[in-house]
Amino acid sequence: MIATHNLPVEQAAPPPRLSFVRKLAYGVGDVGPALVATISGFFLNVFLLDVAGLEPYLAAIIFLIVKVWDSLNDPIIGTLTDRTNTRWGRRRPWLLFGAIPFGLAWFLQWQVPSMGTAGLFVYYLVVALLLDTSLTCVNVPYTALTPEIAPDYNERTSLNTFRFSFSILGGMFALLFHDTILKSFPNIATGYMVSAAVLGAVIIITNWITFAAIKETHQKTEDEEEPGFIEGFKIAFGNRPFIMVTGIYLMSWLAIQFIQANMLFYVRYWMNDEDNFIYLAMSLQIAIFLFLIVWAKVSARIGKRHAYFCGVALWMSVMVFIFFIQPGQMVLLGALAVLAGAGASVAYLIPWSMLPDVVDVDELNTGLRREGVYYGFFVFLQKLGISLGLAFSNLILQVVNYIPATPGEPLPVQNDTVLLAFRLFISFVPVVILLLSLPIAYKYPITRQRHAEIRAELAARKDLA
Numbered sequence: 197m198i199a200t201h202n203l204p205v206e207q208a209a210p211p212p213r214l215s216f217v218r219k220l221a222y223g224v225g226d227v228g229p230a231l232v233a234t235i236s237g238f239f240l241n242v243f244l245l246d247v248a249g250l251e252p253y254l255a256a257i258i259f260l261i262v263k264v265w266d267s268l269n270d271p272i273i274g275t276l277t278d279r280t281n282t283r284w285g286r287r288r289p290w291l292l293f294g295a296i297p298f299g300l301a302w303f304l305q306w307q308v309p310s311m312g313t314a315g316l317f318v319y320y321l322v323v324a325l326l327l328d329t330s331l332t333c334v335n336v337p338y339t340a341l342t343p344e345i346a347p348d349y350n351e352r353t354s355l356n357t358f359r360f361s362f363s364i365l366g367g368m369f370a371l372l373f374h375d376t377i378l379k380s381f382p383n384i385a386t387g388y389m390v391s392a393a394v395l396g397a398v399i400i401i402t403n404w405i406t407f408a409a410i411k412e413t414h415q416k417t418e419d420e421e422e423p424g425f426i427e428g429f430k431i432a433f434g435n436r437p438f439i440m441v442t443g444i445y446l447m448s449w450l451a452i453q454f455i456q457a458n459m460l461f462y463v464r465y466w467m468n469d470e471d472n473f474i475y476l477a478m479s480l481q482i483a484i485f486l487f488l489i490v491w492a493k494v495s496a497r498i499g500k501r502h503a504y505f506c507g508v509a510l511w512m513s514v515m516v517f518i519f520f521i522q523p524g525q526m527v528l529l530g531a532l533a534v535l536a537g538a539g540a541s542v543a544y545l546i547p548w549s550m551l552p553d554v555v556d557v558d559e560l561n562t563g564l565r566r567e568g569v570y571y572g573f574f575v576f577l578q579k580l581g582i583s584l585g586l587a588f589s590n591l592i593l594q595v596v597n598y599i600p601a602t603p604g605e606p607l608p609v610q611n612d613t614v615l616l617a618f619r620l621f622i623s624f625v626p627v628v629i630l631l632l633s634l635p636i637a638y639k640y641p642i643t644r645q646r647h648a649e650i651r652a653e654l655a656a657r658k659d660l661a
Contacts, residue, residue: 214345214355218410222345223358225291225406227366228399229335232302232327234367235374235395237456238477240305241590244320246601247384248308254317256590262324263587269332274570277337285412287337287344294333295403299396301327306392308385334403340570343552344412353500353549357492360544361485366402368481370395375474384603438554438570440640441547444504447633448543451626455536457589458621465610466618469526479530483537484544491542495549501640504546508634511539512627519623553642556650589621 214222244255273290280286304323311319342355374391381387459477464470487507495503514536521529555570596617599608642650 214351218345219355219358221406221409222341222355223362224402225338225410226359226363227402228295228298229331229338230363230367231370231395231398232331234371234481237453238371238460239374241457242460243306243388247388247603248316248320249600250313250316250320252590252594252598254313256587256594258317258321258324259587259590261321262328265325266328266332269329270336273332274336274340277340284407287341287412288407288410290333290337291403291407294330295400297326298330298334298403299400301330302399303392303396306388308388338406339548341410341412342548343555345410353492353495353545356545356548357488360488360548364481364485364488364544368478368485370398371477371481372474435554435558437557437640437642440636441550441554443636444550444633444640445547447629447636448547451629452540452543454589454625454629455622458618462618462622464607466523466615467521467526467529468523472526476526476530476533480533480537483534484541487538487541488545491545495546499644500546500550501637504542504637505634507539507542507546508630509539511536511542512630514539515623515627519619550640550642553650556654557642560650560654592617
């Protein structure tokens with residue numbers, strides 16, 4: 197429950213604004229997680245099934261096992277970052293020391309060792325667990341920096357606009373680079389290896405840039421007690437606005453992942469135009485990037501919740517039309533992808549802009565700053581969306597008898613049920629998922645006015661301390 201004290205908003209002094217350079221430095225830190233999400237979203241399923249040669253059900257098992265582990269490590273790491281106390285702060289040391297394991301695990305994920313089916317399954321499972329853990333060690337503290345360095349309601353939307361601008365641009369250029377590298381090598385497995393090596397270095401360097409350029413504002417005191425895992429769970433899921441934001445975010449990202457995980461399959465087997473896949477994917481990413489600025493301005497004018505409604509309504513409308521696209525209509529599909537990206541952009545910006553407000557509610561009710569707890573569970577939900585999208589679609593493909601491709605040989609002819617599954621995965625399935633998020637967004641209680649009242653009382657408390 198949100199405490200209500202009716203304190204005049206005027207008592208809160210305007211918080212300091214972040215400089216343009218600081219916002220750029222913060223935004224760079226999301227390039228690594230973004231390229232992981234983008235490349236994995238578009239290519240991991242195809243890589244595991246058609247390059248490494250795993251059966252769809254084995255890949256699905258890997259994704260589900262990783263999620264069981266992920267359900268533990270995200271909130272645990274979040275709690276540990278709250279308890280960290282160094283001369284660099286609470287969050288930044290994790291960026292410094294977690295970057296190399298993160299980059300290395302990314303490189304290992306895209307190798308094809310000479311093993312049998314069982315050996316490959318174990319290899320990709322172990323590497324997936326390592327990558328998930330190292331991503332958590334970097335991304336949870338990174339995202340938890342947001343409410344510390346941007347206390348203002350609209351400033352947080354601005355900071356997240358910078359963050360997701362780097363996120364989408366970084367993912368877009370990584371996508372273009374990855375596709376170019378794959379086409380430069382006759383052996384596609386070699387192409388994956390080279391791309392992974394270069395992008396692994398990018399992961400390390402961008403995290404170090406953010407570590408060096410950002411300063412934390414919150415300093416942990418000796419008597420500041422931090423919750424354990426169980427207590428952290430109770431804190432996070434006892435906060436009603438947090439539950440609502442996580443529901444919005446999970447539905448949004450699950451919809452995104454169904455589309456990303458199956459877009460290449462859809463273009464390859466339904467549209468029969470795999471050569472133009474990169475242009476379709478880039479059109480989608482560019483539209484998402486450009487509309488971040490639009491939705492940031494819309495959010496500042498009408499509020500975060502209403503901006504989310506507008507974007508999702510556009511997105512769902514386009515998805516319905518995409519189901520009826522026929523082979524050969526690639527230009528029309530590209531135009532619809534641009535419109536879909538315009539709507540999907542809100543899924544990147546709005547939930548992440550809402551989350552810092554939820555942390556303020558917790559501070560108002562408890563007197564403690566526990567960003568790590570909340571961001572730990574939030575990052576978990578992002579990765580849950582990715583893995584559930586991949587796992588569920590793969591299990592369905594197993595049931596409908598998807599035939600994996602063999603590198604260097606003609607593409608297999610898929611049956612009509614498989615083709616229908618790919619069409620549904622990028623149209624009506626995301627629409628149904630997004631519909632589930634709308635009632636939750638409608639009930640979200642933290643408006644701009646309410647947040648101003650919360651910040652006013654927090655400021656007054658600090659003045660009296």
